[in-house]
Amino acid sequence: MPIATVNPANGKTLRTFDELGAEGIERCLAAAVSAFRRYRTTDLPERARLMSRAADLLEEDQESIARTMTTEMGKPLAAARAEAAKCVKAMRWYAGHAEILLADEYPSDTEVKDSGAAHARVHYRPLGAVLAVMPWNFPLWQVVRFAAPALMAGNVGLLKHASNVPQTALYLEDLFRRAGYPEGCFQTLLVGSRAVEGILRDPRVAAATLTGSEPAGRSVAAIAGDEIKKTVLELGGSDPYVVMPSADLDRAVRTAVTARVQNNGQSCIAAKRFIVHTDVYDEFAERFTARMAALTVGDPMADTTDVGPLASEQGRADLEELVDDAVRRGATALCGGGRPKGLDEGWFYEPTVLAGITPGMRIHHEEAFGPVATLYRAGGLDEAVELANDTPFGLSSNVWTRDKGEQERFARDIEAGGVFFNGMTASHPALPFGGVKRSGYGRELSGHGIREFCNITTVWHGADPEA
Ligand code: NAP
Numbered sequence: 001m002p003i004a005t006v007n008p009a010n011g012k013t014l015r016t017f018d019e020l021g022a023e024g025i026e027r028c029l030a031a032a033v034s035a036f037r038r039y040r041t042t043d044l045p046e047r048a049r050l051m052s053r054a055a056d057l058l059e060e061d062q063e064s065i066a067r068t069m070t071t072e073m074g075k076p077l078a079a080a081r082a083e084a085a086k087c088v089k090a091m092r093w094y095a096g097h098a099e100i101l102l103a104d105e106y107p108s109d110t111e112v113k114d115s116g117a118a119h120a121r122v123h124y125r126p127l128g129a130v131l132a133v134m135p136w137n138f139p140l141w142q143v144v145r146f147a148a149p150a151l152m153a154g155n156v157g158l159l160k161h162a163s164n165v166p167q168t169a170l171y172l173e174d175l176f177r178r179a180g181y182p183e184g185c186f187q188t189l190l191v192g193s194r195a196v197e198g199i200l201r202d203p204r205v206a207a208a209t210l211t212g213s214e215p216a217g218r219s220v221a222a223i224a225g226d227e228i229k230k231t232v233l234e235l236g237g238s239d240p241y242v243v244m245p246s247a248d249l250d251r252a253v254r255t256a257v258t259a260r261v262q263n264n265g266q267s268c269i270a271a272k273r274f275i276v277h278t279d280v281y282d283e284f285a286e287r288f289t290a291r292m293a294a295l296t297v298g299d300p301m302a303d304t305t306d307v308g309p310l311a312s313e314q315g316r317a318d319l320e321e322l323v324d325d326a327v328r329r330g331a332t333a334l335c336g337g338g339r340p341k342g343l344d345e346g347w348f349y350e351p352t353v354l355a356g357i358t359p360g361m362r363i364h365h366e367e368a369f370g371p372v373a374t375l376y377r378a379g380g381l382d383e384a385v386e387l388a389n390d391t392p393f394g395l396s397s398n399v400w401t402r403d404k405g406e407q408e409r410f411a412r413d414i415e416a417g418g419v420f421f422n423g424m425t426a427s428h429p430a431l432p433f434g435g436v437k438r439s440g441y442g443r444e445l446s447g448h449g450i451r452e453f454c455n456i457t458t459v460w461h462g463a464d465p466e467a
Contacts, residue, residue, distance in 0.1 A: 001163040003190050008074035008309040009299055009346040017166045020190050028187045029204045032129040032156050035184030040126050040154045044102070047152050048095040054179035055091035058084060065140065065171055067301075072165045073136045073311040074346070075263050076300045087144040093429035094450065098152035101447040102454070118463040124454040126154030127230065128206030131199055133220060135212045136162035136311055137266045142211045142234075143172055145427070147186060149450035151176075157186045158205065162212075164312060166190055197223050207231065207453055211268075214438055232442030232452050234268065234434060236367040237395030239425060240388035241271035242410070244381070245279040247400035248422070253287045256373075259398060259424035261295060261351055264308050265371035266315070268439075269396050269418075269425040272368055275376045275387045285334065285355065285375055292351040292373065293335035298343065309346040310370050316347040319370035326354055326361040326374075334375070365392055381406060389415045394437035396425040417443075 066080035105122040161169035176186035207230040259271035300308030336352030378384040396418035417435040434443040
């Protein structure tokens with residue numbers, strides 16, 4: 001895939017970039033190692049000062065970087081502005097909390113004595129250069145949610161961003177440089193996915209994090225496994241959105257639309273499978289479909305647009321195949337199901353609701369990365385839980401019920417990294433984010449995220465018998 005900015009709203013190539021060659025990669029790896037040698041010894045107040053400065057600069061750049069993101073991958077401009085603001089918040093959160101999250105931990109006196117020590121503690125040290133392979137869908141946020149904790153922990157970052165968001169990728173390197181980070185602390189490598197193996201196998205790279213598709217995750221994890229290097233994988237999702245009879249149906253319907261079409265439907269944590277109790281199914285289906293059909297699809301730069309284009313022509317083709325397969329096998333499109341009329345230049349797709357899904361359809365077990373919702377009718381609680389778990393993925397989940405017993409049951413039994421009641425899944429710097437099953441492993445954000453790329457070190461001092 002060429003490294004280029006191609007506007008998905010009209011298919012026009014705006015800028016192309018030369019891929020970094022072997023010499024350039026070597027230069028970056030050498031710079032990363034040399035930067036790590038010095039940066040690892042900086043104290044946390046100094047790291048917090050740098051991170052806060054980066055946050056301030058990003059805040060100033062909000063409008064321009066939002067326009068760049070919208071141009072490169074097509075998300076509505078308002079969503080791009082919100083993404084930049086969210087990054088600022090996370091950077092400030094880690095700047096303010098890292099000292100607590102990485103504070104030394106002390107076992108009890110009895111435990112210390114039992115281990116034969118005079119004193120002992122657990123100390124968090126950085127690992128080194130971490131390779132981040134990132135996707136285009138939240139081109140700023142996915143990177144920042146890795147970079148803010150990783151840099152605060154004293155690691156240095158090597159970013160291999162998706163090939164269709166090179167300007168956002170270069171902006172990030174420039175942001176950290178302007179904030180005052182020493183040369184080599186955060187570098188963007190404009191390389192295609194074929195270069196990842198060589199970089200990851202290089203002994204100067206300590207670990208890797210990948211956010212993206214299952215095949216990419218499998219490949220990076222296999223290489224890292226071969227090299228015995230730590231990885232965090234944030235992969236796809238097909239999150240359930242369960243609606244039970246006690247739900248506030250009005251809010252459940254409105255939130256369902258946002259949960260499905262956020263980011264033009266291309267979010268890992270978008271609700272994708274709508275599992276509705278039979279008592280409220282017909283009403284939910286009618287109202288949800290009416291709202292999905294009423295969305296405005298069009299120019300992502302326009303304030304009036306709800307849903308912009310898909311990020312790539314291939315992405316739209318993949319989505320079309322999934323929908324066509326389902327319809328061919330008997331699903332009904334309650335709305336949408338094709339390309340919107342009058343928007344022939346870009347890679348647009350209609351907001352779509354499919355009913356009558358059966359396990360033989362690809363969409364039942366594959367991720368629909370676009371504004372396509374599937375509807376399921378559940379006869380009761382057990383069936384709702386069963387349907388929610390009937391997927392290879394386990395990223396997050398949304399459940400609408402006011403019944404405390406049902407809430408406990410879903411919180412206990414849904415196989416996912418999150419269960420969000422009476423609302424939609426969203427990430428927050430203080431809450432861990434990540435999945436189980438084929439959605440990946442490891443966690444980002446919160447204390448769990450910052451410790452993923454730490455060497456958790458036991459520091460043990462023997463008791464002096466002379467003392
Ligand atoms: P993708 O094709 O896997 O690309 C993601 C990144 O991986 C890009 O930088 C890509 O580079 C690189 N890549 C692709 N194949 C690779 C390989 N074999 N080896 C090494 N690197 C490789 O995914 P995408 O289509 O951009 O993103 C959509 C997917 O990401 C969806 O499945 C979505 O659910 C998932 N996602 C998950 C999360 C989460 O937190 N769990 C968040 C956002 C997105 P090139 O661009 O150069 O190919």
